[in-house]
Amino acid sequence: MSLITPRTLKGFRDYVPSSMMPRERLIETAKRVYRSYGFSPIDTPALEYLEVLQGKGSDETDRQLYQFVDHGGRAVGLRFDLTVPLARFVAQHASELGMPFKRYHVATVWRGENTQRGRYREFMQCDFDTIGTQSVVADIETALVIHDLMLAIGFDQFTICVNNRLVLNGLLEKLGLAAQATAILRALDKLAKIGAENVLEEMQQQAQATRAQAQQVLQLAALRGTADEVLQQLDTILAGSANGAAGAESLRQVLSGVRAAGVPDTRVKLDLSIARGLDYYTGTIFETYLGPLPTIGSVCSGGRYDNLAGLFTKQHLPGIGASLGLDRLLAAMEELGMVEKVATPASVLLTYFAPDHLPAYLQLAAQLRAAGLRVELYPEAKRLGQQLKYADQRGFRVALVAGDDEWARRTCQVKDLRTGESQEVNLDPDAEPVAQAIHAILSSDLPAPEEH
């Protein structure tokens, strides 16, 4: 009989415990930060009617859509982001949700594009959005959530780049380039990557702009100085454009709001060259880059869209939100050595080598779990050295050793696997002294207990 080769599809991956545990921890961190701002969880189906998904982004996103005909003859597709399903969701449930509506959504999305480092065909996004308000407070909070999120994950060097589509659109209107806005912005977005000269070329070729027009667009992106200085220069450049002025004013409020909340200027920066590819953004836009690893791309991006659900409902639903690229972020953390190699969620291994006392082992493990500890009982009475080696390699923090002698004395050895030190502790009453000794070891290497 011939065996089937075990394999996974291109861009799709398995997650072994040592990669799944940091992944789950990251998800928990993101959810905790979202909840701290009052965002509530939702979920939607992976599969949607094709008409719900199609034609919402660019032609490119349509090409990347996984689509097929289901058993009932329906044209369906796998969601390629969480924003389009949100639009459908909000349009369908607006009356029972109430506005403004703040939700987070952590789920898998699929894109049939070519793979690269940090780019997969199946990956997870952690979105949060505020729907139903045009207040700049929502824009400010979006930036603050991204900021808190990056800090909570463990980064201290990162940059949240902020821009506003109205500023760009305002300039393009003044230059008579409004019709070619998409092509112009797409070229501008590549500034950091391909340089000014190439961007000028592309704007002329792809967007039929004159060289003078293209240079004026680039001039905007080249403004230097503090945010305040740049905004001041913007006012003169955009003079006469209502859209441009509104965009500049919004940027001013976002930046000062973020500063008022205590975020240092080094972390939130005005960057007039970021444009975002997705067409539905209409106001503030965000991109987040890691200081030590900018080449992996933006790990958290988003922006304001003033008519999210226009294709699904006549109700006007503005919104703003952002998406954390969980898998891209994990790829970066892996590369930066920020992922701890631990293969067990438990911290205590109860070694086992006196089978006559099995009931006592089981009772001790149960008592410790009741005290809130994660305890694994080794299933075989193998040599103690081997069990300790297992504990060491899996990343256990504490090993418990009890054999005939200890059971007779009603004690148990509590071994700190990091220092190698062992202490003999009384089992009675209810294994409480043992639990306390373990807690003491565990708390010794937690600098700040996390709040839940």
Place this chain on the structure above:
RNA sequence: GUGGAUGUAGCUCAGCUGGUUAGAGCACUGGAUUGUGGAUCCAGGUGUCGGGGGUUCGAAUCCCCUCAUCCACCCCA
């Protein structure tokens, strides 16, 4: 989707323009050590040389196809 590179042990990698019976360092298993891990020593699995087909007396090596990974374009998280 287009173009380029790569694929040898669990991992990181040698292997000359076809030629005896395939390698190194860590990781893995057992023993020296029937109750105290990371070390040392010995013994050893370390292998469809990505997969399939072709050329050849003979293919890890050459050719074709295929799959996967990485890079660039495109796009984006």
